[in-house]
Amino acid sequence: MRTEEIAAINPNTKTAPVFRSRADAELTAKIYRNVPVLIEDNASSIGNPWGVSFARLFDMSNDSHLFQTASQLKAEGFNRDETDWIKGETRFAPLYEAKMGDFYDHRASGYGARGDERGNRVLPETTEEEHLDTSFEPEPFYWVAQKEVVDRLRQVSWNRRWLFGFKNVTAPTNQRTFICNIFPKWGVGNSMPLLLPLEKRAEGKEHCLIANLSSLPFDYVARQKAGGINLNYFYVKQFPAFSPDFYTEPRLAFITPRVLELTYTSHSLAPFARDLGHDGPPFAWDEDRRALLRADLDAFYARAYGLTRDELRYILDPADVKGPDYPSETFRVLKEKEIRQHGEYRTRRLVLEAWDRMEANGEFTAMGM
DNA sequence: TGTCTGTGGGGCGAAAGTAA
DNA sequence: TTACTTTCGCCCCACAGACA
Numbered sequence: 127m128r129t130e131e132i133a134a135i136n137p138n139t140k141t142a143p144v145f146r147s148r149a150d151a152e153l154t155a156k157i158y159r160n161v162p163v164l165i166e167d168n169a170s171s172i173g174n175p176w177g178v179s180f181a182r183l184f185d186m187s188n189d190s191h192l193f194q195t196a197s198q199l200k201a202e203g204f205n206r207d208e209t210d211w212i213k214g215e216t217r218f219a220p221l222y223e224a225k226m227g228d229f230y231d232h233r234a235s236g237y238g239a240r241g242d243e244r245g246n247r248v249l250p251e252t253t254e255e256e257h258l259d260t261s262f263e264p265e266p267f268y269w270v271a272q273k274e275v276v277d278r279l280r281q282v283s284w285n286r287r288w289l290f291g292f293k294n295v296t297a298p299t300n301q302r303t304f305i306c307n308i309f310p311k312w313g314v315g316n317s318m319p320l321l322l323p324l325e326k327r328a329e330g331k332e333h334c335l336i337a338n339l340s341s342l343p344f345d346y347v348a349r350q351k352a353g354g355i356n357l358n359y360f361y362v363k364q365f366p367a368f369s370p371d372f373y374t375e376p377r378l379a380f381i382t383p384r385v386l387e388l389t390y391t392s393h394s395l396a397p398f399a400r401d402l403g404h405d406g407p408p409f410a411w412d413e414d415r416r417a418l419l420r421a422d423l424d425a426f427y428a429r430a431y432g433l434t435r436d437e438l439r440y441i442l443d444p445a446d447v448k449g450p451d452y453p454s455e456t457f458r459v460l461k462e463k464e465i466r467q468h469g470e471y472r473t474r475r476l477v478l479e480a481w482d483r484m485e486a487n488g489e490f491t492a493m494g495m
Numbered sequence: 496t497g498t499c500t501g502t503g504g505g506g507c508g509a510a511a512g513t514a515a
Numbered sequence: 516t517t518a519c520t521t522t523c524g525c526c527c528c529a530c531a532g533a534c535a
Binding site (some may be wrong): 182185359360 | 501502503504505
């Protein structure tokens with residue numbers, strides 16, 4: 127790999143990722159020829175067009191004295207008020223944890239079925255019936271004073287009524303590597319750092335950055351580069367992300383309704399929906415439809431990153447292009463899980479179908495892609 | 496100059512769930 | 516019953532700035 131290619135892939139650290147294969151190295155270099163990194167240090171404001179700032183809102187160890195469990199709050203005379211606990215003027219908000227969310231779903235799992243048992247690691251998943259209930263919210267294990275949440279968010283200059291963060295603990299061999307989601311303005315632990323786009327000129331386009339970071343081609347690059355199990359800031363800064371200028375009117379018209387429908391599935395995210403200009407009720411949870419909407423966005427970003435159809439096929443499954451013995455693997459765990467669940471690698475079929483549809487009906491062309 | 500505090504990065508060990 | 520996968524909880528370390 128040439129010096130300029132390494133400099134484009136990791137302009138801040140000037141380091142080269144360890145690739146599994148030549149195809150991965152070449153494809154990653156190609157993507158970085160087309161797309162800048164999220165944040166280039168030492169390039170003033172030009173290097174950070176979204177004005178992204180990171181924040182660890184609450185540290186699960188250092189701030190643990192601020193957290194209260196449901197039984198502690200109850201014993202202190204607090205009363206439940208929907209997701210919160212209140213006593214007089216004092217209000218405690220949920221303390222969100224990384225493991226409770228998934229792409230476009232802040233209600234993926236919770237402590238509801240576990241009661242007082244904190245346990246750790248994998249939480250019971252939210253059922254389809256719960257997902258269908260637009261008033262259902264995931265149960266946290268801890269709550270934290272809302273005043274503390276408000277103060278800390280003010281310190282990082284975030285004034286929106288929703289938050290966006292990503293899972294800090296991950297691995298290139300997991301089903302997905304960079305997992306992120308929008309969630310209500312609650313407290314959140316350090317395993318889910320907040321990613322805050324603060325740039326005024328990018329206001330109203332933040333959901334596009336979120337769609338970009340939630341896409342499969344983005345994740346392909348993330349897993350080429352992430353070494354350990356902690357997705358530290360220096361990795362995230364150097365992932366390839368389109369700048370706000372990329373999002374023209376036709377592209378916004380494609381992305382906005384999809385992100386809105388995928389995300390706004392319960393009342394707690396009404397503020398996010400309002401920011402996108404939607405005044406209606408939450409969208410009904412529909413597993414099959416969600417898969418289609420996400421496939422559309424994955425195909426959109428594959429095209430945007432400048433991939434050919436064969437390169438997209440490679441990202442979805444190297445064996446499909448290079449044969450079964452090729453040393454690289456991309457989304458093996460995802461593929462195997464879907465084959466167990468659906469009897470087919472559904473994501474691959476849906477993403478390629480979306481690509482072919484948009485190619486044939488002129489949607490790509492209409493968006494200047 | 497030394498200590499304290501806060502921020503940020505690295506990684507070991509192991510629990511819970513799932514597959515074989 | 517055993518092996519494997521996924522995912523933290525927890526602890527360690529480096530460094531910068533404030534302050535005595």
